[in-house]
Amino acid sequence: MNAPCIKLDYSTHGKGEYIKSNWGCVVFRKWKQHRLQRKINQSTRPSTHSFEELLKTCRLSSDFEIYQLSKNSPITLYYYASVIKPEILHDEILPALQQVNQLSLEELRQAISIENNEIIEAVEDLMDGLMRGSVIIHSTQTPKQFLLVPAEHIENRSVSLPEVEFSVVGPKEAFVEPLQTNLNLIRKRIPIPELVVKEYTIGDLSKSKTAILYLHGIANEQVVHTLTQRITDIQFDQIVDSSFVAQLIADDSNSVFPQLIDTERPDRVASLLAEGKVAVILDGSPHALTGPTSFVEFFSAFEDYFLPWPIASIFRLIRLFAILFSVLSTALYVAVLTYHYEMIPTTLLNTLVSSRSGIPFPPVFEALILELVIELLREAGARLPAKIGQTIGIVGGIVIGTAAVDAGLTSNILLIIVALTGLASFTTPIYQMGNTIRLIRFPFILAAQWLGFLGVAACFALFLSHLLALTSLGHPYLVPIYPLRVADLKDSFFRLPFRLQTKRPQSIRAQKQNRFNKPNEKNHLIQPDIEE
Template sequence: MRFFNSRKKKKQIQESNIPKSKISKDIKELHVVPELEKMIILFDTIFQKDFDFSVRKFHVFGKTEAAIVFISSIVDKEKLERDIIKPLQENSRTKDLTKSMMNYINEDVLYDGDVNKTIHMKDLVEGLLRGKVVLLIDGQKEAFHLDAFKPEKRGITQPETERVVRGSRDGFIEQIGVNASLLRYRLPVPEFRVEQMEVGKLTKTKLAICYIDSITNEELVEEVRKRIERIDIDRILDAGYIEQYIQDNPRSPFPQVQNTERPDKAVGNIVEGRVVILIDGSPFALIVPAVFNQFYQTSEDYNERWLISSIIRLIRLAALIFSLTFSSFYVTVLSFHPELIPAQFVVAAASGRSGVPFPVVIEVLIMEFAMEILREATVRMPQQVGGALSIVGVLVIGQAAVLAGFVSPITVVIIALSTIGSFATPSYNAATAFRLLRFPLIILSGALGLLGLAAGLIIVMNHMLSIRSFGVPYMTPFSPLNITSLKDSFLRAPIKWLMERPSQLQPKDVIRENSAEKMDNPGETVNKGGN
């Protein structure tokens, strides 16, 4: 509800002696005044064009005039009526007359648990924009702001980007409070810390730094704080903004910050000694530091037997390398080293390329570019038609290109296998980096043959060896070599062998379990109990 019409409001503002320059330029210097009408005019001036700004006037204890100021679009109106207005109207001050009115209301009347008093207009305005309700009482130099925020949120569902066969089905959502509760549910220990910060001059986005105080290195936590505090931007709309600001090498194509929608994955990294960053408004949590080893692993690896998980990890790693090099190697062999083709495949390769007007390198680049367009179109299309587009597009376009003589059948097969290999990588941003690196490798292979392919791979590997994530070498534990951490790298050793946290994180508590010898033969305990 609006309290004043525009003409009356303008006239009352002019008569109220409230400095308009201060209202429009700087609210920080303004304080609460005892005159209720002046306060209402001041708030109405600040939010004069906002349709959802509301003022509700009533009498406290049936005597003293008061008003509730709130933003109706983000406030729980049922809670407002039940826990704030109703107690103030129905109660009568018949006892504790020695208390001031503000203390009596705070301690004996209001049901709301989050009640704060302030004299600063800045705090009241910020509270209103955060979903709080401001209680103004005539004759009082202080004002209450009470929490009545009601955010619109979706339910907790399985993450779309990190599906598993065996594992939990809950995922982060956009509300930071819900995400923090999902972590606390899995980490019911007093050492678990959730530090809140705020970034973005206009959006004032909340974020939380999550870690275990008794495990995580203090220098790592402090470095995370410093990098976040250095962010100077007017808006933070998603976790990707934070990721780009805090990474060590922003020019690198490889991700140096891991993101996840899975609470169990976030908790697993926190327990190892890493820091997880939650951002309000984003369903993705950021994990730092991140090394290359993490991007082809999933939380499901630890739910299966070690032998099965190790084989699957090797398959993922092979698919990742395969997707990067297969197209380039194909160009190298057909353009410069046809003697590498087995004799039984020479005729098939030659007949397939007969009539194709382009060199092999141009043919592969065209198909790779077309595949990237098709992939992007599939992602941007509505979900109902996106799947059909990907299947029909590959079949129809590929078959039509072969029949038209633009590409050879072998090239279509090679490109399809390379693309499928990139889908086996669990991390989308890591798979994207390798997909994009295929293009310069194809060009080098088409220009210099096997020498160009080798030079390109050396450059890529040298770059990966040179970058760091929050001081941790990106290729750890392979370089520098760490024998202990190799037990959980491209192979996953049995869980009873993984008794030490990653040493590159320099955790305060290195040992996960001090009684490792008790797990060597758990059957002995059962037999002793039976005797």
């Protein structure tokens, strides 16, 4: 009999790495076969070996241009007209070539006043630069060397307001699609050389640029190594958005709970980097990924740090209560009416009986119908244009709810409960966690119909055991609850004053724990204005 397979800690090893026991491990052998097959596929992947083959492939596109300076000129230009900026070609490159068209490539490179132009020989680098908006300058005098001149044409939108994580107070800047713009938004908030940016290219077809950000001397080196290894090990053809990366590098890709925070606020990313966390930014995506994270952090709005700490703490507790209400209220309603109706007070029981009189459906079927109607209205409002979507959501909810009660298909009490659960699910500051809360309500409703309160408790224990086993970049998902970190409770369920948060979270294991020295409270004494 084979011994069980041992899974290594994510904090020190890559994702999905296994070691073999003394008698062998089936999972390990399958994993090794998968890695070997992937290497074979990579080795058999077609590639361009010569410049002639590259030209043969590029000529298939009608936007590929070949331009020769003159009939007897040894210099030829190759470029894609759809990805270069014509002003750079006509104002910078061509005038310089016409003046010095008999010089070598090195002298041409110095004559063209454009940064990052270089002479290369590798066809793979040549192809990558050509597809990213560079102009290839080739001279027959040096047939194996090529001058690559950047002339990329980029269409960008300006920095705008956050749409998902909007706040009344605080900065009003949000990430945009270009990677360099997003890096600028972060660097101007952390203007120190310790902010390290490492760029990689992922995606066999998209060739998407990805940047890993962390603070040298503060971030945990194991976390940086783990994240770097997972980014470089990504095998996917097209990476369109950062959500692709979040799914590909997650500790448990089968979990419904997000394991990295997806944010569009550069101020939030800068704050998390200062705590010792790491961030991932993808070119073409207006969102950044940060980690490692915890379950409690998804209910912490960044606006909490702009408010006095007592108000921010109350708002956080309200959000947590709203999430529990959103998940459990409909399930408890089904459990009480199906198994535990003796718990209902007599005055409330008369109201429930009168509201459910004449309804032909059992409570669970009635609850599922209303929950599905709420989800249909939410999806319809999200997919329609903004002005029409708001109208459909409000008018549709009022009309359908009133008609369902008048027709005797549902009770007005359950309609109120379902509407409140839908409203409470919107209190999550992170959109991905809101989707999770919407989904996990249905298992609780079915468990309540199956075993009543016992089913709700069993479903809650199942989700709790899953959260206990879940990790984010190798760090426990339920910190500071499990394992217990008393010092990290200062900024979890509630937020204490800044003067008490002198240390970074212990769960991150940052290299530098102290954030700042505790201020001298004597300097804050109020001096009387009236002299005695």
